[in-house]
Amino acid sequence: MSPINGALPITLYWVAVLVLAVGCLAAIGIAHWRKRNRIIVIAAALLAVDLVLVSIPSPESPIWVSIALGILAMAIAVLGGGIASNYVLKLSTRGLVRPGLFGGIIVTEPERFGNSLRANAGEQHEVLRGGRTIGYLERFATAGTLIAGFPEAVAVIIAIKGVGRFTELAAAEARERFIIGTFTSLTWATSSAALFHFAML
Structure with missing residues (x-):
């Protein structure tokens, strides 16, 4: 049983839910445009408030709200997760990991692999290439x-x-980036999808 009753309160409730989602997406857009990953904190706060709001037993949503919220949730998931991952990775690595030319990172080949010496030990190369594109696809698939x-x-x-x-996770920094980036990306995508899911309950 929803505590929200009456046509006007129900309308205001759904408008507030959509306004918060649009605000979250706008903050993500500004972070992309201004190249400032820290703005994702504002987007995360707006998403969190919206999740709290939709977790309240809510009245049945009109079809236009369901469609709009589904589109917004997907956009927030796909576009915001990359910024969130980059921000968390920068905090965890303190900006010491060198980016590569193709979206990966530059690592030094480990001296040993198992019990044998590697022929190219000490050589620097790029791993985790295409991470941005893979992240977009991962979050789209997860949220979808x-x-x-x-x-x-x-x-x-x-x-x-x-x-x-x-095969790219031999270097410690590659493993760290893979785990932190994947967890952050998936957490963001599932939180965004939860916005739609809770609203439909």
Whole structure:
């Protein structure tokens, strides 16, 4: 039973939910435009407030609200997760990891691999290339499957990404970046999808 009753309070409730979602997306857009990842903190705060709002037992949403919230949730998931991941990675690595030319990072080949010496030990090369594009696809797939009601597919998404990156994780900084980036990206995508899911309950 929803505590919100009456046509006007229900309308104001859904307008507030949509305004917060639009504000979150606007903050993400500003972060992209101004190249300032720290603005993602504002977007995260707006998303959190919106999640609290939709977690209240809510009246049935009109179809236009469902459609708008679904589109906004997908946009927030896909566009915001990359900025959030970059921001968290910069905080965790203190900006000491060198970016590569193709979206990855520059690492030094480990001296040993298992019990044998590597022929190219000490050589620097780029790993985790294409991370931005993979992140967009990962968050799109994650949010899409959650919104569609198939949370089991998230395990498949994680498995595909892990298998695809396995050979690039010899260096400690690559493993750290992979784990932190993936967890941040998935957390952002699932939180965005939860915005739609809770609103539809």
